[in-house]
Amino acid sequence: MEHLANALDKVNMGVAYVVRWLALAMMLVQFTIVVGRYAFGANSIALQESVLYMHAGLFMLAAGYTLLVDKHVRVDVFYAKATPEVRRRIDIFGHLFLLMPSMIALIYWSWPSVRNSWAILEGPISVGGIEAVFLLKSLIPAFSVLVMLQSLALLIRLLAVKET
Structure with a gap:
């Protein structure tokens, strides 16, 4: 079962x-937008929407990894002071x-x-934007599947531990 969890x-x-590079790309595109707007008076709705798409992609697709490395938000009212066995059960x-x-x-x-x-290959959010809202919406089930896969891996490991 450990092999499945590792996979x-x-x-x-x-x-x-892969998606970690979206943070850098997002910063560079946002910098380009700001320079374009304030230095050259140029504006691009598609570039602005691309930052939204990258932001959504980064956070939605990296959520499973965040769960893997235990950096997710945890409400630890009881958890912080609990014994390892109680934490395991929680x-x-x-x-x-x-x-x-x-x-x-x-x-x-x-x-x-x-x-x-x-x-319908749903079009842009705004006129002149990226014609791919269908890709943006696809992040929702992708997020769910990636989080469930990671949850399953963690659950396999939790259930493999012998109760003390």
Whole structure:
């Protein structure tokens, strides 16, 4: 089972390796937008939307990796002072009854919108923008799948630990 967990980890590590470059690209495009606007009086809706797309892609696609490296937001009212065994039980409960059902619900409720967006190849958010809202909406199920894969990997490891 450890091999399966490692393979699932590699999926999110690979995705994170690729999307991390969006942070640099986003900064460079935003710099170009600012220089263009204030130095040359030029403006581009498509460039502005590209920053939105990159930002969404970076955060939605790297969420599974964030869970992998344990840098996600954690409400640790009880967790911080708990014993390792209690933390393990909290994590198992969280993955099985909170995270997984939330991701399944998110896929279920977003899928009709994503499907319809692809069916019509939904156009830009603003006039003159990027003609690919269908790609932006596709980030929602992609986010959910990547987080569920990482949750499964963590759950495999949590269940493999012998109770003390």
